[in-house]
Amino acid sequence: MCGIVGYIGPKPAAPLMVEGLSKLEYRGYDSAGIAILEDHQIEIIKRKGRLAELVSALEAQDLTGKVGIGHTRWATHGKPSHENAHPHYDCSKSFAVVHNGIIENYQEIKKKLIAEGHKFISETDTEVLAHLVEKHYKGDLLQTVHHVIGLIDGAYAMAVIAKDEPERIVCVRKDSPLVVGLGEGENFLASDIPAILKHTRKVFLLEDGEVATITKDVVEVYQKGEKIDKELFKVTWDAEAAEKGGYPHFMLKEIFEQPRALRATFKGRLNNGAVTLDEMRDIKGLDKINKVYFVACGTAYHAGLVGKDVVENLARIPAEADIASEFRYRDPIIDDKTLVVVISQSGETADTLAAMREAQNKGAQVLAVTNVVGSSVSREADLVIYTWAGPEIAVASTKAYLTQLAAMYLFGLFLAQERGILTPKQTSEITKALRELPGHVETVLEQAGKVERLAHEWAKRENAFFIGRGLDWAVAQEGSLKLKEISYIHAEAYAAGELKHGTLALITEGIPVVALATQGRIYDKTISNIKEVKARGAHVTGLVFEGVDISETVDEVIAIPNTIPLLAPILSVVPLQLLAYYAAIARDSDVDKPRNLAKSVTVE
Ligand code: F6R
Numbered sequence: 001m002c003g004i005v006g007y008i009g010p011k012p013a014a015p016l017m018v019e020g021l022s023k024l025e026y027r028g029y030d031s032a033g034i035a036i037l038e039d040h041q042i043e044i045i046k047r048k049g050r051l052a053e054l055v056s057a058l059e060a061q062d063l064t065g066k067v068g069i070g071h072t073r074w075a076t077h078g079k080p081s082h083e084n085a086h087p088h089y090d091c092s093k094s095f096a097v098v099h100n101g102i103i104e105n106y107q108e109i110k111k112k113l114i115a116e117g118h119k120f121i122s123e124t125d126t127e128v129l130a131h132l133v134e135k136h137y138k139g140d141l142l143q144t145v146h147h148v149i150g151l152i153d154g155a156y157a158m159a160v161i162a163k164d165e166p167e168r169i170v171c172v173r174k175d176s177p178l179v180v181g182l183g184e185g186e187n188f189l190a191s192d193i194p195a196i197l198k199h200t201r202k203v204f205l206l207e208d209g210e211v212a213t214i215t216k217d218v219v220e221v222y223q224k225g226e227k228i229d230k231e232l233f234k235v236t237w238d239a240e241a242a243e244k245g246g247y248p249h250f251m252l253k254e255i256f257e258q259p260r261a262l263r264a265t266f267k268g269r270l271n272n273g274a275v276t277l278d279e280m281r282d283i284k285g286l287d288k289i290n291k292v293y294f295v296a297c298g299t300a301y302h303a304g305l306v307g308k309d310v311v312e313n314l315a316r317i318p319a320e321a322d323i324a325s326e327f328r329y330r331d332p333i334i335d336d337k338t339l340v341v342v343i344s345q346s347g348e349t350a351d352t353l354a355a356m357r358e359a360q361n362k363g364a365q366v367l368a369v370t371n372v373v374g375s376s377v378s379r380e381a382d383l384v385i386y387t388w389a390g391p392e393i394a395v396a397s398t399k400a401y402l403t404q405l406a407a408m409y410l411f412g413l414f415l416a417q418e419r420g421i422l423t424p425k426q427t428s429e430i431t432k433a434l435r436e437l438p439g440h441v442e443t444v445l446e447q448a449g450k451v452e453r454l455a456h457e458w459a460k461r462e463n464a465f466f467i468g469r470g471l472d473w474a475v476a477q478e479g480s481l482k483l484k485e486i487s488y489i490h491a492e493a494y495a496a497g498e499l500k501h502g503t504l505a506l507i508t509e510g511i512p513v514v515a516l517a518t519q520g521r522i523y524d525k526t527i528s529n530i531k532e533v534k535a536r537g538a539h540v541t542g543l544v545f546e547g548v549d550i551s552e553t554v555d556e557v558i559a560i561p562n563t564i565p566l567l568a569p570i571l572s573v574v575p576l577q578l579l580a581y582y583a584a585i586a587r588d589s590d591v592d593k594p595r596n597l598a599k600s601v602t603v604e
Helices: 014-021 052-061 108-117 125-134 142-147 237-243 250-256 258-266 296-314 352-363 376-380 399-418 424-445 450-459 473-486 496-501 520-535 567-587
Strands: 003-008 033-036 041-048 067-073 097-102 153-162 167-176 179-182 187-190 202-205 210-214 219-223 227-228 290-298 318-321 338-342 365-370 381-384 463-468 490-495 512-516 541-543 554-562
Touching: 003 014, 003 097, 003 142, 003 153, 003 167, 003 290, 014 033, 014 052, 014 067, 033 052, 033 097, 041 052, 041 097, 041 187, 041 290, 067 097, 108 125, 125 541, 142 153, 142 167, 167 250, 187 210, 202 352, 219 554, 237 473, 250 567, 258 399, 290 296, 290 352, 290 376, 296 318, 296 399, 296 541, 296 567, 338 352, 352 365, 352 376, 365 376, 365 399, 381 399, 399 424, 399 567, 424 554, 424 567, 450 554, 450 567, 463 473, 463 496, 463 520, 473 490, 473 496, 473 512, 473 567, 490 496, 496 520, 512 520, 512 567, 541 567, 554 567
Parallel strands: 290 318, 290 338, 338 365, 365 381, 463 490, 463 512, 512 541, 541 554
Antiparallel strands: 003 067, 003 187, 033 041, 033 067, 097 153, 153 167, 167 210, 179 187, 179 202, 210 219, 219 227
């Protein structure tokens, strides 16, 4: 996600900005920029792409100013580009602003400002902040920022400099982190502690609504216009741990970020018992669509498997899920009544892109479900639903998958709602259950210790099985892939009813099996299949809803909070992610960078 840095003191600010931003690179970004204040002038240098591009651009400059703010941007509003990169000026170049988060009412503000004569250069929500500061500035930047935050809705961490106030930086946060680092005769600002850790371990952690003015000698913090005393926080951990937010690996951090990621996916899309998907407003012939294909690779394909069931179940439209590398070569039967949904975290996967082009050539509309704004998939698709999981660093996908599932429910429900398949009451019940999911994921995560103990046993084995029926089978496939890719334990996912047609021969004494049994309609059938593997000596962990008594049938039980069975995958996959993670740790694998694998597969 985006990163912010700031400096005021006796040293040239530009190199410190670059150094701070380099410590935030792990968060993911697609452009970077700095604003340096010197001689009552603000110079902004920014570049699309890696920080190295910005560094080369700076080599041609002679920036000696000692006040600066900097930013790495991960595109949300507007594609990755030079214009959209931060910092942003106002019309008169008197102010520069960097911002993380989203200004929800920026469109109406922008419209008004344009009518008043303000000229906008970017597509970002952030630029309205610079123009608002310009409009309301009456000689006191602190007062102006206080005023401006009363006009905006949304989440923000923002820092502003003014050419006429070269002695200070003003910053504010709401729902987006911001810290002020305290030095000797110099002070720092950052969205994340690693950016300033080389210079100071003394920080103020700003709380929501707090505004700070930072000079080289003094930091003052205000809440609702009143100056407050801030408690000093002493950082005791090292920079690497801080980048991972205190977690030992990105994968674990990302697993634990899932409640937040889900909330971001649902934000603004579940309103008054209905689904709002503005992204779908340009869909053509919604009532004529007679086939939906989900096309993707790996984990994203597993999200497509859930998507298929969701669309058939809720919208009653025939649906298929297909692996992109197969789909593209098998001459699929597609026409203009087909909607092809490509799912891709990175939006750059070569097979998914090729499958998408194939579908478009055959006349289908393509909807992309992706996490990366401005990615190839998002640019070429006819429609895009962003998952808003935030950058995913670990090679093994976790939070991106969960948010892809969330997108599947939003999309399926949207189709059902728009085609009048569900009654408003039914839709409202499902939206209510969706809203509860982030909290339920938090509850599942509380069982991490139990899963870790189980994983230590699994780590001693070379083979394992995941079984289930219906949606449980879809999740079993994801659980199996996760275990294989990071722990290197061989695992098979099987439709529980299919075991006895061959695979049962592999079930021997002590072999670990996870049996998912969340789908009430076929629960009894799954229980029979569990008994088949138990009778052959398997060590079975049953994954069921709370209150379901399966303890007589299995060796271990993992319970997930109750929800509508259709939504169970969002909860049942979480213990499987943890199981893979802890088994990999016990086997000493390189969890975040498993052997032979890459995060983005841009070759066929
Ligand atoms: C597994 C994993 C991969 C990706 C696949 C598609 O944990 O991450 O299977 O899901 O390579 O990648 P995207 O979603 O970027 O198209």
